[in-house]
Amino acid sequence: MKLKITKRVIFLILSVVFINFLLSPITISRVENKNIHTIENVPTKDVAIVFGAGIKTDGTPSDALNDRLKVATALYQAGKVQKILVSGDNSYLIYNEPEVMSLTLQNTFGIPKDVISEDYAGRRTYDTCVRAHEVWGISSAILVTQDFHLSRALYTCNSFGIDSVGVSASLQPYVFADYYELREYLATLKMIIDIYIWSPGYIGGEKEELN
Numbered sequence: 001m002k003l004k005i006t007k008r009v010i011f012l013i014l015s016v017v018f019i020n021f022l023l024s025p026i027t028i029s030r031v032e033n034k035n036i037h038t039i040e041n042v043p044t045k046d047v048a049i050v051f052g053a054g055i056k057t058d059g060t061p062s063d064a065l066n067d068r069l070k071v072a073t074a075l076y077q078a079g080k081v082q083k084i085l086v087s088g089d090n091s092y093l094i095y096n097e098p099e100v101m102s103l104t105l106q107n108t109f110g111i112p113k114d115v116i117s118e119d120y121a122g123r124r125t126y127d128t129c130v131r132a133h134e135v136w137g138i139s140s141a142i143l144v145t146q147d148f149h150l151s152r153a154l155y156t157c158n159s160f161g162i163d164s165v166g167v168s169a170s171l172q173p174y175v176f177a178d179y180y181e182l183r184e185y186l187a188t189l190k191m192i193i194d195i196y197i198w199s200p201g202y203i204g205g206e207k208e209e210l211n
Helices: 008-033 063-077 097-107 125-134 147-159 177-198
Strands: 047-050 084-088 114-120 140-145 163-168
Touching: 008 147, 008 163, 008 177, 047 063, 047 125, 047 147, 063 084, 063 097, 063 140, 063 163, 084 097, 084 125, 084 147, 097 114, 097 125, 114 125, 125 147, 125 177, 140 147
Parallel strands: 047 084, 047 140, 084 114, 140 163
Antiparallel strands: none
């Protein structure tokens, strides 16, 4: 029997696809929840990846970024990782997230310099994850970021071949928290398009080795 495809059927199919797309951030959060752990129970990995989160006008890490560095320090001190990759934006000479992150780890938290590697082209989550795998050769990692960002970071890095688990760096309430939640929903939708449809370019480079 020949199936007759009507405009109504096409509309219903497209509607289902679109609704599933809109609900995908919730689905991803539920799927990745199993990969989120505390510092005490997170599986041991070689490296922690710390995502950039802004620098204050005085050149110090934002509150969110400082908390990420604090959690990365705790992971290292607990023997959960041996290396830390700090990845952030260095689009301008006067704006250098990885440098600030590295210096803060050393000078504020006492992490040895030879433990830290800086990725200067992690302009967004997609770039950090794909570069971690393709440029830095990372195959497994603990991801360090806040609750609102962790599911997307995990899904992105896992999609690029990094066996990833996460530890939340949400150590305090943050200014504009509601804005971040909305932004994260929209960013997750964009992530799905980037991974499965668009495949945007990123800054590549020669293979790097972690310190």
